[in-house]
Amino acid sequence: MSKRIGRQTVKLDNQPVIMETASIAGIKEGQGPLRDSFDTVLTDDTLGEKSWEKSESTLQKQTAMLALEKSHLAQGDIDYILAGDLLNQCVGAHYSVRDLDIPFFGLYGACSTMTESLSLGSMLIDGGYAEHLMCLTSSHFCSSERQFRNPLEYGGQRTPSAQWTVTGAGCAVLSSKGCGPRITHVTTGKVIDKGVTDIGNMGAAMAPAAIDTLLAHFHDTGTRPEDYDMIITGDLGVIGSDILQELMLGEGYDIRENHRDCGKLIYNIEEQDVHAGGSGCGCCGSVFCGYIYKELKKHNLKKILVMATGALMNPMIIQQGETIPAIAHAIAIEN
Amino acid sequence: MSKRIGRQTVKLDNQPVIMETASIAGIKEGQGPLRDSFDTVLTDDTLGEKSWEKSESTLQKQTAMLALEKSHLAQGDIDYILAGDLLNQCVGAHYSVRDLDIPFFGLYGACSTMTESLSLGSMLIDGGYAEHLMCLTSSHFCSSERQFRNPLEYGGQRTPSAQWTVTGAGCAVLSSKGCGPRITHVTTGKVIDKGVTDIGNMGAAMAPAAIDTLLAHFHDTGTRPEDYDMIITGDLGVIGSDILQELMLGEGYDIRENHRDCGKLIYNIEEQDVHAGGSGCGCCGSVFCGYIYKELKKHNLKKILVMATGALMNPMIIQQGETIPAIAHAIAIEN
Numbered sequence: 001m002s003k004r005i006g007r008q009t010v011k012l013d014n015q016p017v018i019m020e021t022a023s024i025a026g027i028k029e030g031q032g033p034l035r036d037s038f039d040t041v042l043t044d045d046t047l048g049e050k051s052w053e054k055s056e057s058t059l060q061k062q063t064a065m066l067a068l069e070k071s072h073l074a075q076g077d078i079d080y081i082l083a084g085d086l087l088n089q090c091v092g093a094h095y096s097v098r099d100l101d102i103p104f105f106g107l108y109g110a111c112s113t114m115t116e117s118l119s120l121g122s123m124l125i126d127g128g129y130a131e132h133l134m135c136l137t138s139s140h141f142c143s144s145e146r147q148f149r150n151p152l153e154y155g156g157q158r159t160p161s162a163q164w165t166v167t168g169a170g171c172a173v174l175s176s177k178g179c180g181p182r183i184t185h186v187t188t189g190k191v192i193d194k195g196v197t198d199i200g201n202m203g204a205a206m207a208p209a210a211i212d213t214l215l216a217h218f219h220d221t222g223t224r225p226e227d228y229d230m231i232i233t234g235d236l237g238v239i240g241s242d243i244l245q246e247l248m249l250g251e252g253y254d255i256r257e258n259h260r261d262c263g264k265l266i267y268n269i270e271e272q273d274v275h276a277g278g279s280g281c282g283c284c285g286s287v288f289c290g291y292i293y294k295e296l297k298k299h300n301l302k303k304i305l306v307m308a309t310g311a312l313m314n315p316m317i318i319q320q321g322e323t324i325p326a327i328a329h330a331i332a333i334e335n
Numbered sequence: 336m337s338k339r340i341g342r343q344t345v346k347l348d349n350q351p352v353i354m355e356t357a358s359i360a361g362i363k364e365g366q367g368p369l370r371d372s373f374d375t376v377l378t379d380d381t382l383g384e385k386s387w388e389k390s391e392s393t394l395q396k397q398t399a400m401l402a403l404e405k406s407h408l409a410q411g412d413i414d415y416i417l418a419g420d421l422l423n424q425c426v427g428a429h430y431s432v433r434d435l436d437i438p439f440f441g442l443y444g445a446c447s448t449m450t451e452s453l454s455l456g457s458m459l460i461d462g463g464y465a466e467h468l469m470c471l472t473s474s475h476f477c478s479s480e481r482q483f484r485n486p487l488e489y490g491g492q493r494t495p496s497a498q499w500t501v502t503g504a505g506c507a508v509l510s511s512k513g514c515g516p517r518i519t520h521v522t523t524g525k526v527i528d529k530g531v532t533d534i535g536n537m538g539a540a541m542a543p544a545a546i547d548t549l550l551a552h553f554h555d556t557g558t559r560p561e562d563y564d565m566i567i568t569g570d571l572g573v574i575g576s577d578i579l580q581e582l583m584l585g586e587g588y589d590i591r592e593n594h595r596d597c598g599k600l601i602y603n604i605e606e607q608d609v610h611a612g613g614s615g616c617g618c619c620g621s622v623f624c625g626y627i628y629k630e631l632k633k634h635n636l637k638k639i640l641v642m643a644t645g646a647l648m649n650p651m652i653i654q655q656g657e658t659i660p661a662i663a664h665a666i667a668i669e670n
Contacts, residue, residue: 003463004414008438010464051655079339080523087649088423090443094526094647098660103343103523105455106647106662108425108443120440120455127462128338129345188415188438191429312429312441314422320386325433327441 003126006220008187008213015182016125018333019132019175020071023290024063025266026141026167029278032267037291038168039066045142045167053091056140059169060085061096064136067171071132078102078173079130082117085138085281086110086165087147088314092138102134110310111206111235112189113137114170114284115329118306121174122183122331131176138169139280148199148315159200163237163279166266170285172293181296185332187217191312193325199318203240203263203276206309209326210236210244213307215251217330225255228332229301232292234284234308235263237277262287262308284308302335338461341555343522343548350517351460353668354467354510355406358625359398360601361476361502364613367602372626373503374401380477380502388426391475394504394617395420396431399471402506406467413437413508414465417452420473420616421445421500422482423649427473437469445645446541446570447524448472449505449619450664453641456509457518457666466511473504474615483534483650494535498572498614501601505620507628516631520667522552526647528660534653538575538598538611541644544661545571545579548642550586552665560590564636567627568663569619569643570598572612597622597643619643637670 003010023038030041040062047058060083068075081100084107085092097104109116117135124130142152144165150156174183192212196205210233218224225231225248236244241261248255262284263277288306295301307330313322338345358373365376375397382397384390395418403410416435419442420427432439444451452470459465477487479500485491509518527547531540545568553559560566560583571579576596583590597619598612623641630636642665648657 002466004465007411051652053652053655054657076342084443086424088651089421089445089647089649091647091649091652094660095652095657098526098528101525104526104662105451105523106443108419108441110424116440123459123462123464127458127464129458129462130339131337188440190436191433191439193433312424312426314424314426316423317386317388317426317430320388322389322430325429327439 008216009220010186012122012126012184014126015184016122017175017178017180017182018172019178019180020067020173021289021293022063022067022070022171023286024059024169025286029166029168029266034266034291037294052140052143053087056092056138056143057095060092060136060138063169063171064134067134067173071173073132075101078132078134080105080133081136082107082121083136084108084113086144110312111279111281112308112310112327112329113281114288115306115308115331118331119186119188119329122186125174125176133174134171136171137281137285139165139282141165141167144280158275161201161239161276163202163263163276164274165280166278166283168282168286170289172289181333181335183331184334185221187213187330189213189327189329191325191327193323195323197323202279202311203237204243205311205324206326207236207240207243209328210307210309211247213328213330225253225258228258228303228305230304231255231259232306233261235279236261236309237263239276296335299335304333306331343551344555345521347457347461347519349461350519351457351509352513352515352517353507354513354515355402355508356624356628357398357402357405357506358621359394359504360621364501364503364601367607369601369626372629373621387475387478388422391427391473391478392430395427395471395473398504398506399469402469402508406508408467410436413467413469415440415468416471417442417456418471419443419448421479445647446614446616447643447645447662447664448616449623450641450643450666453666454521454523454664457521460509460511468509469506471506472616472620474500474617476500476502479615493610496536496574496611498537498598498611499609500615501613501618503617503621505624507624516668516670518666519669520556522548522665524548524662524664526660526662528658530658532658537614537646538572539578540646540659541661542571542575542578544663545642545644546582548663548665560588560593563593563638563640565639566590566594567641568596570614571596571644572598574611631670634670639668641666
C-alpha cells in the first residue's frame with residue numbers, strides 16, 4: 001500500500017506529532033528579533049570548550065538534553081536520534097550523541113538537515129518503526145568560518161552577498177501519539193545544480209533547489225501558496241528569498257505574501273551587519289524549534305510548509321573548479 | 336502498531352527485496368581474491384578525472400547507473416536514493432547524484448554507510464513510502480589518503496595496524512516486490528566511544544561498536560550465531576575482527592566459525608601489503624554488492640547478518656585530543 005502521492009511526496013496517514021522542541025541560540029542571535037523565542041540564549045559562545053568544534057558539539061548535546069527534559073522523556077524512551085551538522089564528518093553530531101544511549105542515524109544535508117531529519121523521522125514514526133524519536137542539528141559561526149572560509153583570527157572581509165552562519169541548535173521530538181502540530185506530508189528534494197560558482201552567494205546557489213521542491217510539493221499535493229499560513233525556507237537569506245519569490249511568480253505561484261525565511265527572521269539584517277542574512281543548519285534548527293513551533297502551539301499558525309535548503313559542496317571541490325549543487329526538503333505541518 | 340521487537344531492532348513484515356546490486360572495484364581490489372565477483376574492475380583509478388574527489392564521485396555515479404541498467408529500471412522508477420561517503424560534506428555522493436533525477440537523502444555513517452542506507456531504505460520500502468530505491472556508497476584510496484592522512488606524494492609510512500582504504504563502490508536496489516534475498520530485521524547502532532585514540536588502528540576503535548550492536552541484535556531477536564550462515568562485518572580488518580571474536584566469546588557468543596570481514600576478504604592480506612586489511616565505505620559496499628550478494632543469489636547463503644562499522648571522527652578533532660567514537664548498523668537477510 002503505497003503512501004506516495006506523487007514523484008517526490010508522501011502523505012502520512014498517521015500524522016506524527018511534534019510533541020516538543022528545544023532551541024538554543026548564540027549571543028548575536030539572542031540580540032535579534034527572535035530573542036524571546038529561544039529556550040536558552042548563550043552568554044558564552046565557547047560553552048566552556050577549548051575548540052569551536054567541541055563548542056558546537058556541546059551546544060548540540062545541551063539542546064538534545066533540553067528537549068528530553070521539556071518532553072518529560074528519558075533516553076530510553078527515544079527510539080532513534082537523527083542528527084547531522086556542517087562540520088567535516090559531522091563531528092558536531094557524533095561527539096554530542098556518544099553520551100546518549102539512543103540508536104543513531106547520521107545525516108548530511110548541509111543546511112537542509114533540520115527538514116531532512118524531520119522527513120525521515122516522520123516516516124519512521126508514521127510507519128510504526130518508532131514511538132518517539134529526536135531530530136537534531138546545529139551550526140556555529142566560529143567552527144563554520146574556520147572550516148568553510150577563514151579562521152576568525154584572519155579577519156577576512158565578507159562580500160555583501162555573504163550570509164552569517166547562525167550559532168544555534170534545534171531539536172524536535174516526534175511522537176506517534178499525543179496532541180500538537182502534526183506532520184502531514186513529506187516532499188523530498190533532488191540535488192539541483194544550476195551552475196552557480198560563487199561561494200559568497202549561497203542564497204543564489206540554493207534558490208533553484210527550493211523552487212524545484214516547492215513546485216514538486218504544489219504539484220504532488222494539489223495545494224497552492226494560499227493554502228498555507230506560512231511557507232518557511234531555512235536560510236536563503238535576502239538574495240535567495242528574492243530569487244525564489246520572483247521565479248515562483250514566473251511559474252504562476254505568488255508566495256510573496258506568506259513566504260518567510262529563517263535567515264531573514266533571525267537577525268535585524270541592517271543593524272546586526274549580517275549582509276544577506278543568517279545561514280547554517282542551526283538557522284532553520286533554532287528558528288523552527290523556537291519561533292515557528294511556539295507560533296504553532298499558540299495557534300497563530302494552522303497550516304505551514306517548512307523547507308530547509310542546503311548547499312552540498314566543500315571548499316576543496318570548489319577550488320577544483322566545480323559548481324555548487326543544492327537540495328531542499330519540505331514538510332507540511334497542520335495544527 | 337509498533338514494528339519494534341527490542342530497544343534497537345525492528346522486524347520488517349513486508350521484507351523488502353534486494354532486487355539487484357552493482358559493484359565496481361579499483362585496480363588493487365581487482366587483484367585480490369574477490370576479483371571475479373565485481374561487476375567491473377577499473378583499469379584506471381582516476382576514471383579520467385583530474386582530481387581524486389571527482390574520480391570518487393564518478394565511480395559512485397557509474398555504480399548507480401550500472402545498478403539501474405542491471406535492474407532494468409529507469410531513474411523515474413526509483414523513489415529515493417540514499418547515499419553517502421567519507422569525503423568532507425559527502426561530495427562523492429552529492430556530485431554523483433546531481434545528474435540523477437531522483438529524490439535524495441544524504442547520509443553520513445562513515446564506513447557504516449552501506450548498512451545505514453540499507454537500514455533506512457528497507458524501512459522506507461517496508462512502510463510503503465517507496466516501491467524502489469537505491470542505497471549507494473563509495474570510497475577511494477587516494478581521496479581518503481589526502482583527506483584523512485597525507486597526500487600520496489608525501490609517501491608516508493603506514494603503521495602495521497593501519498588499514499587500506501578500498502577503491503570501490505556498491506549500489507543495492509531495494510524493491511517492495513519480486514524475488515530475491517529479503518531484509519527481515521534492522522538493528523540500529525548507538526555511538527560507542529571506548530576511548531581509543533590511535534587513528535592508525537581503526538579496527539580497535541570500531542570493534543566495541545560492532546560488539547554493542549551484535550549483542551543488541553542477538554538479544555532483540557532471540558537469535559544466536561549459529562542461526563546465521565555468515566555474520567559479515569564491514570571493515571574491522573584483522574585486528575578489529577580478532578577483538579570482536581574474542582570479546583563476543585567472553586559474552587557467551589562464539590562467532591569464530593561464521594564471522595567474515597569484508598576488509599579481510601577483499602585482499603590477499605600478506606601478498607598485497609595492506610597491513611590490517613581493507614577499510615572505507617566502499618569496502619562493505621563493493622563486497623556486499625559483489626561477492627555476498629552473488630552468494631545469496633546462488634543460494635550458497637540462506638540467512639546472514641551484515642553489519643558495517645564506521646569511525647566517526649575527523650582529523651581535526653583528533654588533533655584536539657579527542658577519542659574515536661564509532662557505530663555499527665546491522666541488517667538480517669534471508670533467502
